[in-house]
Amino acid sequence: MKRIPVTIISGYLGAGKTTLINRLLSEDHGLRLTVLVNDFGRINIDESLLQDANAQTIALSNGCVCCTLGEDLTAALHRILAEENHPDHIVIEASGLSDPVAIANTVVNEAQLSYGGIITVTDGENLSDLLGDDLLRDQVSQQIRAADLVLISKCDTLSNAVMEQLNALGARTPTLLESAPLADLLFDVLPLPVGRTGAKSAHHSYATWHHRSNEPMDRCRLGDKLANRPDGLYRMKGFVLTNGGGYELHVVGRQVSAKRCEAEETVLVALGPAARISREDIEDWWHS
Secondary structure, three states: OOOEEEEEEEOOOOOOHHHHHHHHHHOOOOOOEEEEEOOHHHOOOOHHHEEEEOOOEEEEOOOOEEEEOOOOHHHHHHHHHHOOOOOOEEEEEOOOOOOHHHHHHHHHOOOOEEEEEEEEEEEOOOHHHHHHOOOOHHHHHHHHHHOOEEEEEOOOOOOHHHHHHHHHOOOOOEEEOOOOOOHHHHOOOOOOOOOOOOOOOOOOOEEEEEEEEOOOEOHHHHHHHHHOOOOOOOEEEEEEEEOOEEEEEEEEOOEEEEEEEOOOOEEEEEEEEOOOOOHHHHHHHHHO
């Protein structure tokens, strides 16, 4: 059974979560998304994409669906899973005051779903004020610490002051929210290498790396390597041949899943924001 990946969009009030979701719904990624949102009224969908709408659901011509989250996340997820045609990916918009980790725990407890990452959108223009407010600091900090990827909105450059604050909080892979397609980074859309000629690369804003090898890797060395992967590496997937058998590998931010499988060779693809990591960085890490 193929499990449906679920990505959680987190961030404090006004950070830009809805803007990000609008982009995901309109991008040409070819995925059938189901997006669970808190407020239909804030979703600004291009009229040319609208196909059907009612009080709880908006259907788009590109195959994506936008649904109201309601008060019961588990019930909303069960409604999606009960449908005959499952989406390729589920996106959950967390409220500005909610704990994204609690939402992630609900997801991982569902056998038909898989963890697709916590993305926290952070207001770079007002971050210092938010962290300086005694009433808001803990909430904003917790959302940043929980993230597999922190996207910085409302600024064109990352100042040293903002970077120092994010690093102090342990923010993983802080990245400016630019105009590059988001699906390449947020969703599992990059194909594994085909033949010996490599594979499709993502947008130039993202560093991509492909690897094939028939030489088995020491299984203990694989575990050590994954535990010490570079911070800028956001996604990695594929199959690894070890001296203890094959493993199907999925990495999303802080999360690593390695499951036993049949594998005749190692085939991997990885990517991360080009501002945080390069193809050479990934290559050096893997062969170190």
